Amino acid sequence: MRLAAESVSLGYGAEPVVDEVSLEIPDGLTTVIVGANGCGKSTLLRGMARLLKPISGQVVLDGKAVHKQPTRAVAKTLGLMPQSPVAPEGITVVDLVGRGRQPHRNALQRWSAEDDAAVAEALELTDTLDLADRVVDELSGGQRQRVWVAMALAQQTDLLLLDEPTTFLDVAHQVDLLDLLHGLRETRGTTVVMVLHDLNLAARYADHLIAMSGGKVAATGTPAEVVTADRVEQVFGLECQVIHDPVSGTPLVVPIGRHHRPSAHPHAQGA
Amino acid sequence: MSTTLSGPTRPVDVVRRARRAPRRHHAYLVVGLSVALFGAFVARVLLGNFIITVPDFFRILGGAEIPGATFLLMSEKLPRAILGVLVGVAFGSAGAVFQSTLRNPLASPDIVGVSLGASASAVFAIVVLDLQGLALSIAAIVGAIAIAVAVRLVAGSDGSYRLVLVGVTAAAAMTAVVHYLFTRANEFDALLVLRWLTGALNGVTWPTIWTLLGFLVVLVPALAWTARSAQILQLGPDVATGLGVSRRRTDLLLLLAVLLTALGVAAAGPVAFVAFVAGPISRALNGGRTTLVGAALVGAIVMVAGDYIADYAVPGVSFPVGVVTGAFGAPFLLWLLAAGRAGRKA
Incomplete structure (x- = not known):
């Protein structure tokens, strides 16, 4: 593992947004971080990209704390695309x-x-x-x-971090861009880590999925392991069914929503 | 995709060709601006109420004494033109560095209080400490850095919009300080007021020019050295960090720009709007792209041409150059605000 977080806490003020998270990014694979708004997924990515200094713990790149390495040397190994950059x-x-x-x-x-x-x-x-x-x-x-x-x-760079690269893109361009990133893993063996909003696209393109909730890691593993109806309800607060994506065989989340809930349904949480 | 010798369709050739056009545009721009600056310089030195011919000019430089002409050229026209170029280069490049690294056309050193901080400190040094020469330059530098640091601390590290607001406030406060110091000065000299509040090239002495030139010989190459980081910082702090250019680089670049501003102010006062207009004008001429060299040249042209207009536009009256740059700069600021470009990315 070239990139890992070791009980890292990150935040912008006194309260940490990411709370003592430890995880490892598998080499040569596509890792996608998902979670509800405000769960700390972008903050975690920013911490891994050394844009944020950890409050405690550390992010390790090639065996050394990323914040202690010269930023120029890191830039030869780790590429970054922040959220909506302006040219x-x-x-x-x-x-x-x-x-x-x-x-x-x-x-x-x-x-x-x-x-x-x-x-x-x-x-x-x-x-x-x-x-x-x-x-x-x-x-x-x-x-x-x-x-x-x-x-x-x-x-x-061998590693590429992207913070919501599909924001503001229509669905066709989202798929185009994710195909492109997926191709990189095939042609160059690039380790890609990205934050995505869309759980179904995440499940389709990720080799490794990290689900975050309340600043902690709620689950990690393959999409099939992570994306289950219970977990989606726990992480996103969304009642859903998970079916097989007929095209890729990956899990596909189908939200239920208030109007399609069977009247006899025991749960009555508003979501 | 063809890879034959004749095929200009190789991807590398496409890249080379696409890189060439903006570079050529920039080269033409630098040549054009240099010619314009040379023209303004020649006009400032030779023309005006008293015309000096080219042969006379070289004779005087060679040491000949021509009654009237020698004195006028060597103690008035030539030093003013040279100082105009030097101060213009300092202000123009400093303004472009501020505007591009802070990504806001309003964030130029003369708007955010750096120039007036230098001015207030210099006036304090003159009125209270009785300093002059190099010590005066150092006092201006100290004042400029103090105001820049104060503005930065109050505004916080991110958000150039806040920096502009805090800076404008600081500039107003520094103007008040200069006014107050004048009430305490023994001799209330109108020319002095004009110099330290408006900026002027009148009464320049050669030692002032040598001091400024000495600093520029060090600072301008230092700026050129960091110019590539400036290009990267234009992409915003996050992308810049991703490319290995740290936030400390921003501070180094801004420090260089603060020094250039302070030295310019120590020599000619806070000449209004030169730093502010040089960046946008050079950018408009360069197809919308930031150019430090272009901004330095535009700054020099504005100073020299502005001083010429200030001296001769109204017969019998000689304004300080800051009156002219202020008169042209203010509408430009309004236009920038009205066009909605200010506050947007730079």
Whole structure:
């Protein structure tokens, strides 16, 4: 395991949002963190990406506390795509993606053929090569999100953390982007860790699922192990049935909702 | 996808071609701005109420004494033009660093109180401590850093919007301090007031120029060295950390910009709006992209051309340059606010 959390507590004020969480991220697989709003899933990802300093405990990358390593050295191993990043005005796609090369260049080094090749590969992988000379501001939401992923790919890291990469995308673009990330695991063996809102997409694309609730880890394992009707009710407060996804065979959550509850149903919790 | 020799469709070639266009645009811009600056410089030095011919200019530089012309050139026109360039470069680049790393066009050092902090400290040094020369520059630096740190602490580390609000308040407070110090000054010199509240290039001495030049020779390369981090910081603190550029880099860049501002103020006073307009103007000329070199050049052009206009626009009256930059800068600020661009990403 290259990336792990050791009883890490994270937060923005006095109260920890993530409370003494320990977990390991399996190498070369896709790990998805799910949970209700405010459960601490994004905070945990930010802590693993060293954007937040732990209140206690530590995040370990390659055997050493990530906060004690030089941030530039970490950037060669660990890529990050934060939630809804904003591109500087007027920047072109190649220029933005090229900035992903930053950790591999020192202040005096000129742009190299290797950098060109890395950017070209990132654009090809994300299917954005034909947008290369366009201005990022003028792209659609789906295209822009792909370009940001391309920037993280140009960084050529073994681990890639993404905080809700599918936010603001319609369902077709969500599937596109997740397919793209899934492909990375196949072609490059990249370890992907992401926070996702949609439990069904999470169940479909995750090899390893982490369910969080109230700042703690409620369950970890394969989607089939984690996504059960009881657990979904416990973690999300959602009454549901879990069936087999007819396409992928992964668990599929079907919410019941107030209007479809059998009148004789014993539970009467409002949700 | 073709990989034949003739095929420009190789992905690497697409990347190379796409990278070239903005770079070429920027190169043309730098050349164009340099020519414009040269033009403004020549006009400032040779033209005006008393025209100095080019042969005379070189004769005077060579040591010839031409009655009237030598004195006017060497103690008035030339030092003002040179100081204008230096101060403009300092203000322009400092403004662009502030605006781009804080990602807010309103967050320039002359708006958020850094310039006036330097000014208040310099006036305190003159009126109370009786300092001058290098000691005065150091006093301005101390004042600028103190205000910058105070604004940063009060505003908190995130949210450039709060920083602008706190900074505008600090600027107003510093103006009050300067006014108060003037009431205590022995000789209430109107020119002094204009210099330390508005900014002026009048009465420049060569030692002031050498002091500023000495600092710029160190600071400008330091800024160039950190320029690439500045580009990364434009992507926001989270992405920048992900790319290995820490928040401490932001503070280093802002410190360099604060020093540049303070030194400019120590030499010419808080010339209104130069730092503020240089970034957006150079960006508009550069296809919307931030350019530090462009901002430095625009700052220099605004200073030199502004000083020329201030000196000769109204016959018989010589304004300080800050009156002109203020008069042009204020509508520009209003336009920026009205166009809804301020407060948005920079």
